[in-house]
Amino acid sequence: MTHTTQSPERRLVPDRNGAATAAPPLARTRPRRRPRPRSQLGVPPGEAWGRAAWAFLAPVTLYLALFYAYPLYRNLDLSLRDYTVRSFVQGDAPFTGLANYRTVFDDPTFAPALVHTVVFTVVCLFFQYALGLALAVFFNQNFRLSATLRALFLVPWLLPLIVSASTWSWMLNSDSGIVNSTLHSLGIAPVNWLTSPSWSLTSVIIANIWIGVPFNLVVLxxxxQSIPESLYEAASLDGASAWRRFWSITFPLLRPVSAITLLLGLVYTLKVFDIIWIMTKGGPADSSTTFATWSYQLGFGNLLPAFGPGAAVGNLLVAAALVFGLIYLKVQRKQALS
Amino acid sequence: MNRSARRRLTAAVVTAVAVTAGATACSSGGSSSAKGADSKTYTIWDPYPQFDKTSDWAKLLDGCGTEAGVKIERTAFDTSDLTNKALLAAQQGNSADVLIVDNPVVSTLAEAGVLTTTDDNKLDTSKVNPNLLAAGQSGGKTYGTPIGANTLALYYNKAVLKKAGVDVASVKDWKSLTAALAKVKEAGKKGITFSAIGTEEGSFQFLPWFWGSGAKLTALDSDQAVSALSLWKNWLGKGYAPNSVINNTQTTSWQEFASGDYAFAENGTWQLANAEKAGFQYGVIPVPAASGGDAAAPTGGEFVTVPVQKDSGRYATTQKLVSCLTNSQNLLETDTTLSYVAPTTEVQQKQVAANPKLKPWVAAVQAAKGRTSDDLGTKYPKISEQMWKAVQSALSGSASPKDALGSAQSAVK
Amino acid sequence: MTHAPTIPKRRNAAWVKTSLGVLLTAVMLFPVYWMLNVSFTRDQDMRKSPPDLFPTHGTFEGYRAVLDEQLPYLGTSLVIGLGTVVLTVALAAPAGYALAKLRPRGGGVLGFLLLVAQMVPGIIMAMGFYAIYLQLGLLQSVPGLIVADSTLAVPFAVLIFTAFMSGIPGELIQAAQMDGARALRTFWSIVLPMSRNSVVTVSLFAFLWSWSDFVFASTLANGGAHEPITLGIYHYIGNNNQQWNAIMATAVVASLPATVILVLAQRYVAAGVTAGAVKD
Incomplete structure (x- = not known):
């Protein structure tokens, strides 16, 4: 690093106690403190500039085209044709337009699957984010062992999902599960976590929150870490309580990271099928079926795969993610302009 | 889109990939494709991942390869994965030379045009028991030969029955079985465990009761069918069977039985070896039919099939390989390792001679019925899916047995 | 940092925090403990009711099987994990920089496509890769699996880099607004060092995802000479029976070395951040 590029950073973040400030301050979201002319936001026009930018983007663009285009095209193609196992192998399925989508909409599973998908996604997202943020704030205090404990939080991610989901279904087993035996010793009647239609969705939500918390914790x-310590010092001198400091400094400054965490969390949660599939197979009686498990059930969960409708359900999920992506882009643009 | 257009697209993608991948791929690795393999290498796919490279099974395959003068490349898949992998490979023109699959999948693969018939591949199926071969037949054609068979029966724990004062000889029909379960429960033990999970396993386990009631797969909503499902439902309601059966795989159900608390467990031939290790005295009886006699149980076990190849010259060697795998001596060894019953009477007799405990199982296999038999073929998967859903709905209490089976039947149509 | 006024109180608070942290971690890792417990359990005790909290009649059967058969796969998994990390960061960091700071026309669309890309179900991706790799002869090869595993992480990485790099103040970038060469130098000597946190985050997840990947491994690497450790689980999933203590033991053996890497990495990260501050 040269001194010329470094000095503005120094000026920007007066570092009173020499604490860690290697990470950048999230300048753009802090107009209150340091209003700046928009020309400094780094949106320079010019053709040469655009070319340079695309040079940076070229590898990833190529990569996307190479590895995602074909599967995405294939999923679309599967959903628009009448695939039987025979035509899947021979590759001569007739084009049937939106017939598969109509089949899916008319299916009695559609309405419950939609409701479960929404409930599953919203509840998981809320708890994963809230718990992840609380833990991130907690671990950010750098007490003894904090780094090690934080690392241990990631251990669930090292396990293949087949193992972690099976462990959950082991613990939640109605008759020999540890959860019910603990409830029993506390004098609470056992719950049929996985085998009762009124509890199965709750059970898979709990397991999925458990899986999702480490992700939120690490990203948040x-x-x-990117929020400069000096801001807290200043607020502390003003006599702000910890609670106030969180709402007036941490939360607003974390907004861009929060937004992307939630968006990614949404995409991943919509997509979750392994956990539910291993724990309940979407049952009993469709009580924990979401679009993702339904899509898998149709396409792969049967001796005779129905690829067309399966892909159609999958594409509905892609469409849902698209909508939320658009919302994100819009919000982000508004934020950038404000 | 037709095949050539798909090919073009793939080719375009592939060329592009090749440019970048060339940089990352220091070694392109050994090709596993049958097309890429030379005429001296033959591929075999099986659903036995539990057997590694040093197992007897792997050695048997290599031995048969040596006998036929070719090298064997074996890949083992999880059985639930194998259907999709086989379809995908066939779509890409990369089918294995020999494919060993679960028997109800044969009709699906045959329907897909993936498999050759015995007319083409010249396999000799004359010695195979007809009821076992039926699972591999559809539309008057035979698509493979069974490597071994298994079926379901009731294991019982002698100590538990003794404690409850139940004579196992008294268990002859559903009524006496239920009475025995009631006694067991009174004695403070647990009645029966089975698997009613929402997959093919659940249907497999329900079928002996379904068929034992006199019901037919073409009419899921018959009164007999309702009576079979009501039997299970009733057991759960009275606490004779644990609630966990709704989510039990056959392995989980076996683990429950192995805990030593249960009087009965519905499970398969393949658990014999584990039963010996369980540490208590056990016995086996056939699943009783509703009003006495033995219920037909479904046949389990795998078929050896020969997928279609572009180069029809390969079939001659493949035929040699399959004959080697399914000759009497090798069947005996394989089925002993798998804890299966052999598909031919000759080998079955040898098995019983070597291990008298197999006798009830041989009888059960001889009386068993293929799930895709009765020319149901690819209709079976749809029926089966609705059946396990109905079982799940009824047992979990979200619908009555009658309503559950009623909506199952209307969904099949 | 705490802001307690007196020192003894602060030390006290620190201890409270450490114990609370340990407690939270224990709750979080209870399912992992349960997996460990099952891995030691004898077959006949697997579904004992009520279950044993500790494997009192422990057996090493599962581990014996695993240690005999599985160790060589660990190396493969490690190579694949590290390869995935390098490929992911190399592809995604420049892209994140461009999207966050250079903002070319059409960049928004690309970011949008990245989001869509993540929605393609893993199994469909795997089927696509199978078709492509079959033509290229990349099936059952380590580089092939690295590229496939990186698709789990690249879109995520680009979005994360974009979010984090957009926080780097514009002043720093402006000095280098002249041409492409300068842009590259800015990226290398300013943006990348300042993005250490996001590089670490992305690397962690890229590693974790490839380490625990099952779908790509089973579709693209099954039967090959180099199989990752997750495929080892297959050895215990028979066609009719699953050997659960060995399956869980495989998971334990598979996660131990990676856990050590994680803990060490976290320490390095913590140290790295402070060291960076001093160097500045």
Whole structure:
């Protein structure tokens, strides 16, 4: 690093106690403190500039085209044709337009699957984010062992999903599960976690929150690290309580990272099928079926795969993610302009 | 889109990939494709991942290869994965030379045009028991030969029955079985465990009761069918069977039985070896039919099939390989390792001679019925899916047995 | 940092925090403990009711099987994991920089496509890769699996880099607004070092995802000479029976070395951040 590029950073973040400020301050979201002319936001016009930018983007664009275009095209193609196992192998399925989508909409599973997908996604997302953020703030205090404990939080991610989901279904087993035996010793009646239609969705939500918390913790923790200590020092001198400091400094400054965490969390949660599939197979009686498990059930969960409708359900999920992506883009643009 | 257009697109993608991948791929690795393999290498896919490279099974395959003068490349898949992998490989023109699959999948693969018939591949199926071969037949053609068979029966724990004062000889029909379960429960033990999970396993386990009631797969909503499902439902309601059966795989159900608390467990031939290790005295009886006699149980076990190849010259060697795998001596060894019953009477007799405990199982296999038999073929998967859904709905209490089976039948149509 | 006024109180608070942290971690890792417990359990005790909290009649049967058969796969998994990390960061960091700071026309669309890309179900991706790799002869090869595993992480990485790099103040970038060469130098000597946190985050997840990947491994690497450790689980999933203590033991053996890497990496990260501050 040269001194010329470094000095503005120094000026920007007066570092009173020499604490870690290697990470950048999230300048753009802090107009209150340091209003700047928009020309400094780094949106320079010019053709040469655009070319340079695309040079940086070229590898990833090529990569996307190479590895995602074909599967995406294939999923679309599967959903628009009348695939039987025979035509899947021979590759001569007739084009049937939106017939598969109509089949899916008319299916009695559609309405419950939609409701479960929404409930599953919203509840998981809320708890994963809230718990992840609380833990990130907690671990950001750098007490003894904090780094090690934070690392241990990631251990669930090292396990293949087949193992972690099976462990959950083991613990939640109605008769020999540890959860019910603990409830029993506390004098609470056992719950049929996985085998009762009124509990199965709750059970898979709990397991999925467990899986999702470490992701939120790590990403939000990195976000916290990027907030300069000096801001807290200043607020502390003003006599702001910890609660106030969180709402007036941490939360607003974390907004871009929060937004992307939630968006990614949404995409991943919509897509979750392994956990539910291993724990309940979407049952009993469709009570924990979401679009993702339904899509898998249709396409692969049967001796005779129905690729067409399966892909159609999958594409509905892609469409849902598209909508949320658009919302994100719009919000982000508004934020950038404000 | 037709095949050539798909090919073009793939080719375009592939060329592009090749440019970049060339940089990352220091070694392109050994090709596993049958097309890429030379005429001296033959591929075999099986659903036995539990057997590694040093197992007897792998050695048997290599031995048969050596006998036929070719090298064997074996890949083992999880059985639930194998259907999709086989379809995908066939779509890409990369089918294995020999494919060993679960028997109800044969009709699906045959329907897909993936498999050759015995007319083409010249396999000799004359010695195979007809009821076992039926699972591999559809539309008057035979698509493979069974490597071994298994079926379901009731294991019982002698100590538990003794404690409850139940004589196992008294269990002859559903009524006496239920009475025995009631006694067991009174004695403070647990009645029966089975698997009613929402997959093919659940249907497999329900079928002996379904068929034992006199019901037919073409009419899921018959009164007999309702009576079979009501039997299970009733057991759960009275606490004779644990609630966990709704989510039990056959392995989980076996683990429950192995805990030593249960009087009965519905499970398969393949658990014999584990039963010996369980540490208590056990016995086996056939699943009783509703009003006495033995219920027909479904046949389990795998078929050896020969997928279609572009180069029809390969079939001659493949035929040699399959004959080697299914000759009497090798069947005996394989089925002993798998804890299966052999598909031919000759080998079955040898098995019983070597291990008298197999006797009830041989009888059960001889009386068993293929799931895709009765020319149901690819209709079976749809029926089966609705059946396990109905079982799940009824047992979990979200619908009555009658309503559950009623909506199952209307969904099949 | 705490802001407690007196020192003894602060030390006290630190201990409270550490114990609370340990407690939270224990709750979080209870399912992992349960997996460990099952891995030691004898077959006949697997579904004992009520279950044993500790494997009192422990057996090493599962581990014996695993240690005999599985160790060579660990190396493969490690190579694949590290390869995935390098490929992911190399592809995604420049892209994140461009999207966050250079903002070319059409960049938004690309970011959008990245989001869509993540929605393609893994199994469909795997089927696509199978078709492509079959033509290229990349099936059952380590580089092939690295590229496939990186698709789990690249869109995520680009979006994360974009979010984090957009926080780097514009002043720093402006000094280098002249041409492409300068842009590259800015990226290398300013943006990348300042993005250490996001590089670490992305690397962690890229590694974790490839380490625990099952779908790509079973579609693209099954039967090859180099199989990752997750495929080892297959050895215990028979066509009729699953050997659960060995399956869980495989998971334990598979996660131990990776856990050590994680803990060490976290320490390095913590140290790295402070060291960076001093160097600045």
């Amino acid at each position: 923790y990195s976000g916290l």
